[in-house]
Amino acid sequence: NAGVTQTPKFQVLKTGQSMTLQCAQDMNHEYMSWYRQDPGMGLRLIHYSVGAGITDQGEVPNGYNVSRSTTEDFPLRLLSAAPSQTSVYFCASSLSGYQETQYFGPGTRLLVL
């Protein structure tokens, strides 16, 4: 198993540009989520999905869109990037159910100029 993979590892955008951060897992996990990590703020949940076709907002969803057309993939879209979205983005997945551990991807470092 490759686990949770994320691409790209690093990206520089100009304000107003759009891009998609990719996340994939090969563990047949139902639950997937996106976090952003900022200094002194820990990890904050952006969006999550409990299964294909089902998504919901987390703590900081503004400026981000997600979709879940397959179990394996959970892309995060920035439609019009802003400097406030400069951050490190982590994707995570887990089996469905309450007592399951989330596994994290390696992260995408995004710089918006």
Next chain:
Amino acid sequence: AQSVSQHNHHVILSEAASLELGCNYSYGGTVNLFWYVQYPGQHLQLLLKYFSGDPLVKGIKGFEAEFIKSKFSFNLRKPSVQWSDTAEYFCAVRGGGGNKLTFGTGTQLKVEL
């Protein structure tokens, strides 16, 4: 809503010193508790977790944590730290039957030789 507090933001220790990192959470119901570690330049890895049963949980690399329900605490301990323990440590809580994790702001640990 659930929340997590990590009171120590930066900790500096000498090798072989004992470590205790504080974590307090606020949630009135049943919780799952986690400690994750992020080594420099790497993604989050699970150190240990508490779901139920023995409140003293042992994890990888000699770490342990004790769940004290009456204090809403889940402090991380290690009797003798090593230089390789230099990393950022995150406490996380999941409550309410859902799958969403709430993270603390993290504790940066530096172990000096």
